[in-house]
Amino acid sequence: xxxxxxxxxxxxxxxxxxxxxxxxxxxxxxxxxxxxxxxxxxxxxxxxxxxxxxxxxxxxxxxxxxxxxxxxxxxxxxxxxxxxxxxxxxxxxxxxxxxxxxxxxxxxxxxxxxxxxxxxxxxxxxxxxxxxxxxxxxxxxxxxxxxxxxxxxxxxxxxxxxxxxxxxxxxxxxxxxxxxxxxxxxxxxxxxxxxxxxxxxxxxxxxxxxxxxxxxxxxxxxxxxxxxxxxxxxxxxxxxxxxxxxxxxxxxxxxxxxxxxxxxxxxxxxxxxxxxxxxxxxxxxxxxxxxxxxxxxxxxxxxxxxxxxxxxxxxxxxxxxxxxxxxxxxxx
Ligand code: ASP
Numbered sequence: 001x002x003x004x005x006x007x008x009x010x011x012x013x014x015x016x017x018x019x020x021x022x023x024x025x026x027x028x029x030x031x032x033x034x035x036x037x038x039x040x041x042x043x044x045x046x047x048x049x050x051x052x053x054x055x056x057x058x059x060x061x062x063x064x065x066x067x068x069x070x071x072x073x074x075x076x077x078x079x080x081x082x083x084x085x086x087x088x089x090x091x092x093x094x095x096x097x098x099x100x101x102x103x104x105x106x107x108x109x110x111x112x113x114x115x116x117x118x119x120x121x122x123x124x125x126x127x128x129x130x131x132x133x134x135x136x137x138x139x140x141x142x143x144x145x146x147x148x149x150x151x152x153x154x155x156x157x158x159x160x161x162x163x164x165x166x167x168x169x170x171x172x173x174x175x176x177x178x179x180x181x182x183x184x185x186x187x188x189x190x191x192x193x194x195x196x197x198x199x200x201x202x203x204x205x206x207x208x209x210x211x212x213x214x215x216x217x218x219x220x221x222x223x224x225x226x227x228x229x230x231x232x233x234x235x236x237x238x239x240x241x242x243x244x245x246x247x248x249x250x251x252x253x254x255x256x257x258x259x260x261x262x263x264x265x266x267x268x269x270x271x272x273x274x275x276x277x278x279x280x281x282x283x284x285x286x287x288x289x290x291x292x293x294x295x296x297x298x299x300x301x302x303x304x305x306x307x308x309x310x311x312x313x314x315x316x317x318x319x320x321x322x323x324x325x326x327x328x329x330x331x332x
Contacts, residue, residue: 003086003142005048006078009034010067010100011058012093014130016122025171027122029093030057037091040123041131047138048086051078060093060100060118065214068100072107072210079110087113087141091134094118094167094175097153101162102302105151106309109206113146116153116162120173129156129173136187143192148199149184158183159194166299168277179278180297202327205309215311217241217268219300222253222275231259235268241307242270244292245300250274250281252292260290267291269307269320273300293321 009015011030015037018027034052038044055074056067075088092100101116108114117137119130137154140146151162155176160183169175178184185194216239220231234242246252250272252260260267273295274281281294295303310320 002045002047002049004082004084005050005138005141006075006085006088007034007038007050007052007091007138008071008074008088009037009052009054009091010056010060010063010071010093012060012091012095012097012118013122014091014093014117014119014134015057016119016124018122018124021124021126024121024125027124029059029122032123033057034091037123037130037134041135043135044138047135048142055090058093060096063093063096063100065210066212068103069210069212071100071104075104075108075114079108079112085112087115087146089134089137089141090114090116091130092116092118094120094155096301098162098166098299099301099305101151101153101165103305103309105162106203106205106306107208107210108151109203111148113141113143113149114151115141115146116151118155120171120175132157139187140192145192145194145197148201149194149197150201150203152184154187157187159185159187159192161197163302164297166277204323204327205313208309208313211312215240215308217243217304217307217311219243219245219304220256221245221300222247222251222256226253226255228255228259231256232263235259235263235265239268240311241304242268243295243300243303243307244270244272245275246272246281247275249276249279250294252290257286257290260292269311269315269317271295271298271303271307271320273298273303275300291317293317293324296324 015032016027017031115137153160164178164181
């Protein structure tokens with residue numbers, strides 16, 4: 001009997017349709033149904049039997065917290081209800097794929113693989129990359145080697161951990177990398193290879209119930225002479241969380257630090273990340289006074305996902321600090 005896989009689709013370029021096979025940039029994302037994606041790769045039926053469901057069919061920039069709620073509920077329910085289910089594959093737009101992957105990594109407590117996959121070329125393009133990416137994602141989902149490794153991302157024959165993977169190029173295949181860590185493994189004719197995977201990991205928000213209304217967490221991008229009005233506007237609007245995409249190793253400008261010092265209301269939960277794309281952010285002497293915490297190697301968008309869940313879980317700054325220390329957020 002073939003292993004059973006739950007295939008969830010959310011849209012993106014992997015389900016994109018253009019009006020000519022030579023169109024690589026102009027096409028409609030999220031145009032093909034889950035059934036059409038499956039039908040395009042008949043080889044998939046040698047690997048598994050499928051239950052297919054659409055969570056959404058959108059460009060991943062248009063995903064909402066409600067879609068995240070649906071994904072989490074569906075995956076938790078499927079694992080709880082079906083002991084024969086071997087894994088879950090999620091097709092996803094590449095632009096925000098790493099955020100959904102990291103979110104699920106923090107929330108799904110089951111050793112069975114959850115694998116996210118996308119494509120950089122629409123399904124209608126010459127040499128579309130989606131079909132092979134999907135085939136390889138299913139190869140990983142049914143592999144015993146992939147159990148207990150947390151949420152995985154499969155692109156271009158590489159297997160990445162949700163913690164570190166990031167989209168690092170706007171176009172072309174090979175747009176995904178795991179900065180500072182490298183991929184966990186790869187796929188070839190001999191199957192799935194995961195030589196550097198470790199199975200010990202924490203799932204900090206395993207039992208967390210997600211609300212209908214999520215907290216507001218904003219990301220501020222560091223640059224020369226940043227507009228002070230922006231940070232003041234966010235504080236006045238009452239954001240509950242703030243991620244600074246600091247320059248270099250997560251440096252805030254004096255202007256931003258002054259705006260935090262001058263603020264008399266309660267401060268949001270705040271993380272300092274960096275805009276370099278690789279490398280850690282360490283603690284600074286004035287972090288405590290300003291209410292900041294360093295995000296380690298989490299990129300700004302992943303630091304935001306962590307803050308969202310920390311706020312939903314009701315953590316304060318010291319709770320978040322304990323979480324950052326207890327959970328290896330900073331390693332690949
Ligand atoms: N626009 C696409 C998205 O949904 C990009 C992609 O999937 O490659 O993120």
